């Protein structure tokens with residue numbers, strides 16, 4: 001079951017001298033610019049409702065000033081809402097006493113900042129262990145733990161350096177190690193990778209994905225970069241002028257942008273690089289599970305009149321693609337012969353997790369939709385040239401034999 005970890009309801013935040021006095025305008029939908037011009041109040045957030053699930057990477061995206069930082073600062077109550085509620089594991093954070101809030105910040109959530117936020121006069125290892133120092137953990141334990149995390153982020157040997165002696169990417173790794181070192185279940189990452197150059201940034205993204213596969217934290221990641229959002233996010237929320245304009249899984253955002261604003265974001269995304277096979281595959285048209293050639297042929301004909309191929313599956317899972325023609329020829333010899341992988345074509349299978357980009361050559365090269373087979377050897381679906389062409393934005397290819405234009409193949 002999917003467990004809700006953070007639940008935001010009716011959250012609005014207005015900055016200014018007397019926010020309550022402008023809430024009617026906020027609810028009436030008056031624009032942020034108008035409210036600022038006539039009252040001097042800045043609308044940070046307007047009526048946000050969302051839930052963040054345990055164990056997911058939830059990305060918050062939007063242009064500068066759209067309210068991203070304001071939103072996540074409500075999660076650990078660095079900011080108090082003007083209206084609305086923030087619940088973390090069923091606890092209303094506004095109800096926490098000062099003491100409880102302190103515990104909550106130390107143990108429940110840790111934050112990775114855009115500009116690293118390291119303490120310049122402490123060594124790398126002291127920086128990483130800092131959260132544990134505050135928690136009152138003894139020196140040996142915290143040093144051992146901090147050392148482990150430094151090693152995990154690839155910085156073994158840098159323990160006694162000072163932050164200024166490290167490159168930006170290394171400092172960001174220290175920031176990440178520090179956040180992970182507290183064992184907090186929730187990581188808040190506010191543009192944590194934005195200051196890094198593209199190559200290091202991409203490495204950090206890989207590292208975060210890898211870590212997450214092991215740690216299963218709940219990560220709330222802010223970015224204004226859609227490619228980063230698509231790469232990291234299990235779900236993505238898009239903010240504009242303090243409002244939530246769309247929330248969904250990456251494919252959803254890419255394929256069904258809710259507004260022109262979202263569309264403008266997704267317009268230049270390379271879909272082949274952003275979508276996985278799983279998101280565009282179709283269910284297999286024909287599964288052949290029969291024991292003999294004759295039964296297999298019957299099974300294929302039954303599945304549809306003009307079905308010319310099927311995917312042969314036995315107790316060991318997916319075996320290969322069989323063509324009707326091959327089966328017919330084999331049946332002429334003896335239809336009672338057992339089915340075996342010898343009648344199968346040599347057609348590559350692809351993984352549901354592959355990016356479309358990675359499977360383009362095979363998919364375009366093969367006459368039949370490629371079998372999508374998971375790591376357990378089970379057939380999950382099929383991917384045809386048509387599906388690929390449709391999703392990559394070409395509608396001229398409308399059957400599997402259509403010529404696929406060069407621009408897709410290249």
Ligand SMILES: Nc1ncnc2c1ncn2[C@@H]1O[C@H](COP(=O)(O)OP(=O)(O)OP(=O)(O)O)[C@@H](O)[C@H]1O
Pocket residue numbers: 015016042043044062063064065066067068069070071224
């Ligand atoms: N302390 C504050 N006082 C007044 N207005 C504020 C304050 N903090 C944020 N705002 C306003 O709230 C809005 C949202 O700001 P926020 O910092 O959340 O944006 P952001 O999406 O994080 O932007 P960026 O990508 O530039 O970090 C802005 O219009 C900003 O002016």
Ligand SMILES: [Mg+2]
Pocket residue numbers: 068069070190
């Ligand atoms: Mg911000």
